[in-house]
Amino acid sequence: MAMLREKKNTSLATSPCAHLRVAYHNCFNRWYSEKFLKGQWDKEECVSEWQKYRECLSQHLDDKHLSRFLEADGIVDLTNQADSKRHDGAPK
Amino acid sequence: MVRAYAQEHTYKHPWERVTTASWRKFADPENKSTLSHILEVDTLNRKLDSTSGKLYTTRAITIHAPGPWFIRRIIGQDICHCVESTVVDANSRSMQLATRNISLQKFIEVEEKIRYDPHPQNPNEWTICKQETSIRIKPLSSLASMAEKIEQKCVDKFQQNSAKGREVMERICKYLEAEASGISI
Numbered sequence: 233m234a235m236l237r238e239k240k241n242t243s244l245a246t247s248p249c250a251h252l253r254v255a256y257h258n259c260f261n262r263w264y265s266e267k268f269l270k271g272q273w274d275k276e277e278c279v280s281e282w283q284k285y286r287e288c289l290s291q292h293l294d295d296k297h298l299s300r301f302l303e304a305d306g307i308v309d310l311t312n313q314a315d316s317k318r319h320d321g322a323p324k
Numbered sequence: 325m326v327r328a329y330a331q332e333h334t335y336k337h338p339w340e341r342v343t344t345a346s347w348r349k350f351a352d353p354e355n356k357s358t359l360s361h362i363l364e365v366d367t368l369n370r371k372l373d374s375t376s377g378k379l380y381t382t383r384a385i386t387i388h389a390p391g392p393w394f395i396r397r398i399i400g401q402d403i404c405h406c407v408e409s410t411v412v413d414a415n416s417r418s419m420q421l422a423t424r425n426i427s428l429q430k431f432i433e434v435e436e437k438i439r440y441d442p443h444p445q446n447p448n449e450w451t452i453c454k455q456e457t458s459i460r461i462k463p464l465s466s467l468a469s470m471a472e473k474i475e476q477k478c479v480d481k482f483q484q485n486s487a488k489g490r491e492v493m494e495r496i497c498k499y500l501e502a503e504a505s506g507i508s509i
Binding site: 247249253254256257260261264265268269271273274275276282285289293295297298301302 | 340343344347348351364366367368369370372374377379382384405407412414426427
């Protein structure tokens with residue numbers, strides 16, 4: 233039991249999603265080099281892999297700091313912000 | 325107190341290959357032993373702007389960052405969650421990454437920005453990587469006198485790890501090069 237509890241407290245909360253993650257990453261990597269980089273960016277692929285992987289993440293990602301990035305507006309462009317320090321803004 | 329430093333590296337590989345390697349850097353299992361400080365990387369969000377050819381990605385990166393025992397005792401953990409946001413512009417051939425820690429912010433703020441662009445001297449075959457890192461240790465009273473020392477330690481650690489990262493990137497690029505010149509389907 234102690235071991236179980238310890239396991240839950242480590243960072244590897246999303247390990248149950250590992251095989252879905254691999255499936256999605258393989259699909260993405262193929263799409264990225266074979267389509268996206270060649271100018272075929274009109275269509276998104278790997279949709280079903282992405283949905284399965286995300287569903288798993290939303291079940292297992294218990295860190296609230298991280299899980300909010302799963303929301304629809306979870307795309308943050310940190311690269312362009314001059315002062316991006318306070319994007320988190322979580323009051324203590 | 326902030327420590328900042330910049331690094332530049334030229335990959336003698338085209339931009340397309342280098343950015344492909346960047347996506348694989350943390351994902352390929354054969355890099356696990358070199359990048360052992362990376363515990364887990366998850367893609368949290370992704371958006372494709374199909375009119376402009378821009379790909380936005382948000383990933384979670386969990387890092388194992390063991391420090392001296394007194395740091396671990398104060399902080400109570402030795403793992404750190406970071407969020408990495410990436411924009412790839414396929415049209416103008418640029419890739420920008422920004423990574424920031426979102427846990428342990430009470431103690432430390434690390435921000436790393438990386439850009440991959442075609443090398444101005446050889447844009448079709450080489451890629452230039454520009455990296456900026458800033459590290460700030462929050463001056464807790466109990467740590468104030470040590471904060472500066474710790475900052476330097478963090479800088480050292482980050483530089484070691486980014487050298488490892490480059491090593492992995494070079495390895496993947498070589499592999500992709502071999503793959504491309506071999507039997508391509």
